[in-house]
Amino acid sequence: MCLFCKIVNKEIPANIEMEDENFLAFHDINPKAPVHILVIPKQHVDSFNEVSAETMAGMTTFIQEVAEHVGIKESGYRLINNVGHNGGQEVKHLHWHVIGGAKLTFPHLTDADPKDFL
Ligand code: AMP
Numbered sequence: 001m002c003l004f005c006k007i008v009n010k011e012i013p014a015n016i017e018m019e020d021e022n023f024l025a026f027h028d029i030n031p032k033a034p035v036h037i038l039v040i041p042k043q044h045v046d047s048f049n050e051v052s053a054e055t056m057a058g059m060t061t062f063i064q065e066v067a068e069h070v071g072i073k074e075s076g077y078r079l080i081n082n083v084g085h086n087g088g089q090e091v092k093h094l095h096w097h098v099i100g101g102a103k104l105t106f107p108h109l110t111d112a113d114p115k116d117f118l
Helices: 003-008 053-069
Strands: 016-019 023-027 035-041 077-080 096-100
Touching: 003 023, 003 035, 016 053, 023 053, 035 053, 053 096
Parallel strands: none
Antiparallel strands: 016 023, 023 035, 035 096, 077 096
8 A cells, every 4th residue: 555545544644734535635744845735636546647637626626725724825836746757756646735835936947958858
């Protein structure tokens, strides 16, 4: 069973912020900003590559509710979804990073030359 499935099953602890029948929002153990919450589907999905449009529709509403609940809806926030090796996905259970609570930077992401892909 994967790490985040264990959190869903309450086999390992997490600082849970919100929960409904299908989704869970909990604080990242290594926050990158004053607010750093992870939103996951309770049913295991490896990554964004495999998620259904139906699940994403539910997650969209849930993420909007989380942003309002933690008070960052109006001030703004960033959603990050890392996919696979190059995306930097460490935990192979779909999760959206909901990051805010301060003005965020938009850092340099790679030393690769963007023209190499064209
Ligand atoms: P990613 O690199 O997109 O797969 O992000 C995985 C995230 O999970 C990282 O930001 C970690 O800090 C976070 N993380 C790992 N283990 C835990 C845990 N037990 N509870 C909360 N967050 C975790």
